[in-house]
Amino acid sequence: MEDLSSYLLTLLADPAAWAALITLIVMEVVLGIDNLIFISILSNKLPAEHRSRVRRIGISLALIMRLVLLSTIAWIVTLTAPLFSVFGNEFSWKDLILIAGGLFLVWKATKEIHHSVDPASGDICWRRDKADVVISNIGGAIFQIILLDLVFSIDSILTAVGMTEHLPIMVIAVLVAIAVMLLAADPLGEFIHKNPTVVMLALGFLLMIGMVLIAEGFGAHVPKGYIYAAMAFSAGVEALNMWQRKSHERKAAARTAASGGDPSI
Incomplete structure (x- = not known):
């Protein structure tokens, strides 16, 4: 306990640690925007009374995933180790997760754009009894949020590991970023819901983010x-x-x- 106290006091007195904390908070908040846009678009497809709850569930799951990943940080670092090579390109678990997440984002954004342009081609589930549709959509929305939370959480934690070696700084940055997401979730969701043109813009962002994730999975770094x-x-x-x-x-x-x-x- 004494060692921990002295370690934390040393961090508090270190200007470099404060600089790293501020920089990491900004980075985590920016990275969280992608996650929040996806959650907002999915939750807005639900009945109004369920939207806020689903947003909070999605963001809470993102927090839990990030904290779990931080507790296994030694294992997280190993995700960048090469697994196999194809035509001279090495792939790690991180690369495969980014590629899978990117493909999912591209598929989801394309599907939502198609549905926005041609609503009549929506899923057949909308013809079912209303109660069944609500339950199905809530479960489906949360499942999709979990998948993207995992991708964004791994990306977020690996970014944190690359910026600092101090776990307390990473935890504080993650907590602040999630708190900002919680505060912004409902206003952003309502703003997107009230402005249909913003939905198409947000879906375009998700398409771009998905392509960037795929590119990074194949080793092409995009600033x-x-x-x-x-x-x-x-x-x-x-x-x-x-x-x-x-x-x-x-x-x-x-x-x-x-x-x-x-x-x-």
């Missing part, structure tokens, strides 16, 4: 800064479009009010 810069630019353009639409709506409402309720004037 995360480029990815998030592209996402921020797209989000900025969409924000301008939304602002323009709201401005037109306000002007139309003002004209209708001025004309005594006759929109044709």
